Amino acid sequence: MSHIEIFDSRYARLKAVDWDFTDASQDSLASIHPYPARFIPDIPRELISGLGCDKGAVILDPFCGSGTTLLEAQRAGFESVGIDLNPIACLISSVKTKELPPEFLPVAHDVYEQAKNTFDGYVDIPTIPNLDHWFKPDVQKALSSLLTHIDEQSDVNLKNALKLALSSIIVRVSNQESDTRYAAIDNNYTANDVLESFLTACNKIHEAKKRNSVNLECSKIFNQDILSVLASDFDKPVGLVITSPPYPNAYEYWLYHKFRMWWLGFDPIQVRTFEIGARPHYQKKNGQTEEDFRKQMSSVFDLLSDVLLSGGHVCFVVGRSVIKGKIVDNAELIRNVAENHKMVLVANIEREIAATKKSFNLKYGKIKTENILIFRKD
Ligand SMILES: C[S@@+](CC[C@H](N)C(=O)[O-])C[C@H]1O[C@@H](n2cnc3c(N)ncnc32)[C@H](O)[C@@H]1O
Structure with a gap:
C-alpha cells in the first residue's frame, strides 16, 4: 500500500490518489x-493534474x-x-510525440517490398563488433536491406518511425536470448521473418498512433548528456x-539498446561512457x-534551479540501489541535494512497484518500493 507524507496542507489533495496504481491503464503507445x-x-498524469504548470512554461x-x-x-x-x-x-x-505522416503505412509496405526484392543481392552491411556471432547472415542481409531503403526517405518523422519499427525487432531477430539476457542462443530466424516482423512493427506503430492523435510542435527532445546542458539552451521557462x-549501479540502458544503437549508426560505447549510474x-x-x-x-539540480520558475515543482521518482553490497537510499540523497538547492519538500510518497515491473538486475529486483519526492521552488 502506498504511503504519503504531506508537509504543506495545500497539497492534501494528493492523498486522494492511489499511488500504487494497482489497476494502471494500458497504453498502446508505451508498447x-x-x-x-x-x-x-499514471504517475506523470497524476502529478501534472495535481501540480499544474504555469501558462507559457514547459514541463x-x-x-x-x-x-x-x-x-x-x-x-x-x-x-x-x-x-x-x-x-x-x-x-x-520523438515518434510518440510527433505527428506520424499519413503516408507512413504505404511507405512501410514499399520499404518491405524493396527489401524483399534486394536483400539477396549486394547489400551494404554495417560494421558491428562480433556481428556473425549475434546475427545470422540472412538476418544481417534483411536488416541491412531494410535500413538502406529507410535511409532513402527524406521526411524526418517518417524515417524515425520506420527506424523505430526496425529498432523494436532487432533483439528479437538476433541470437541474443532475450532483451534482458545477454547469452547467445541458436535462433532460427530467416530473412523472411525479419521482413514480416518489420511490417508487423510498422502496423503496431500505425495503430497506436491512430488512437493517440497529438498536438503538433508540443515537445522538444535533446539527445544530450544532461551534465552538458545549459540554462541558455532553454527558450522557455520550466x-x-x-x-x-x-x-x-542499477539499470544499463546502453547495454539494453547496444545492438539497436550499432544497427542505427550510433556508438553504444560512447553512450556507456557518459551514462550516469x-x-x-x-x-x-x-x-x-x-x-x-x-x-x-547536484549538477542536475544546479540546472533545474536556474530554469525553474518560482512556485514551480520538481518531482523525482527514485528507488534504492546497491553499490558494493551496500544499499544506497537514493531518495534520501536526492532530498539532501534538493534541499541544498533551496527546494522545499512538500510531499513524499512511498509506492509499491508492481511485481510485473521486476528488473533484470537481481539485487535490484529485490527492492519493492520507490519514492515520489515533490519539491517546490519558493
Ligand atoms: C529511469 S530512466 C527514465 C525512464 C523514463 N521515465 C520513461 O518513462 O521511459 C533514466 C534515463 O536516464 C538516461 N540517462 C542516463 N545517463 C544520462 C545522462 N548523462 N544524461 C541524460 N540522460 C541520461 C538513461 O538513458 C535513461 O533513459
Whole structure:
C-alpha cells in the first residue's frame, strides 16, 4: 500500500490518489518499443493534474527515456522538453510525440517490398563488433536491406518511425536470448521473418498512433548528456519537472539498446561512457561511489534551479540501489541535494512497484518500493 507524507496542507489533495496504481491503464503507445524502468503513465498524469504548470512554461523531463512524461504533458495540453543521453530513448520519445505522416503505412509496405526484392543481392552491411556471432547472415542481409531503403526517405518523422519499427525487432531477430539476457542462443530466424516482423512493427506503430492523435510542435527532445546542458539552451521557462533519474549501479540502458544503437549508426560505447549510474563505472577498481552520484545529481539540480520558475515543482521518482553490497537510499540523497538547492519538500510518497515491473538486475529486483519526492521552488 502506498504511503504519503504531506508537509504543506495545500497539497492534501494528493492523498486522494492511489499511488500504487494497482489497476494502471494500458497504453498502446508505451508498447511500440521496449524500454527498461519506464514510468507507468499514471504517475506523470497524476502529478501534472495535481501540480499544474504555469501558462507559457514547459514541463521538463531531464532523463526522459521513452518519453512517458512528454506524452502525458502533451495529452494535458502542455509543451514539454525531454533530454536523454540514449539515442534510442530520443527516437522513441520523438515518434510518440510527433505527428506520424499519413503516408507512413504505404511507405512501410514499399520499404518491405524493396527489401524483399534486394536483400539477396549486394547489400551494404554495417560494421558491428562480433556481428556473425549475434546475427545470422540472412538476418544481417534483411536488416541491412531494410535500413538502406529507410535511409532513402527524406521526411524526418517518417524515417524515425520506420527506424523505430526496425529498432523494436532487432533483439528479437538476433541470437541474443532475450532483451534482458545477454547469452547467445541458436535462433532460427530467416530473412523472411525479419521482413514480416518489420511490417508487423510498422502496423503496431500505425495503430497506436491512430488512437493517440497529438498536438503538433508540443515537445522538444535533446539527445544530450544532461551534465552538458545549459540554462541558455532553454527558450522557455520550466514550470514543472517530472523525472526518474538513472540509479547508481542499477539499470544499463546502453547495454539494453547496444545492438539497436550499432544497427542505427550510433556508438553504444560512447553512450556507456557518459551514462550516469551504469554498472561498469561502479564495478571497476577505484570506480565511482555514492558521492559521485551525489555530485552528478547536484549538477542536475544546479540546472533545474536556474530554469525553474518560482512556485514551480520538481518531482523525482527514485528507488534504492546497491553499490558494493551496500544499499544506497537514493531518495534520501536526492532530498539532501534538493534541499541544498533551496527546494522545499512538500510531499513524499512511498509506492509499491508492481511485481510485473521486476528488473533484470537481481539485487535490484529485490527492492519493492520507490519514492515520489515533490519539491517546490519558493
Ligand atoms: C529511469 S530512466 C527514465 C525512464 C523514463 N521515465 C520513461 O518513462 O521511459 C533514466 C534515463 O536516464 C538516461 N540517462 C542516463 N545517463 C544520462 C545522462 N548523462 N544524461 C541524460 N540522460 C541520461 C538513461 O538513458 C535513461 O533513459
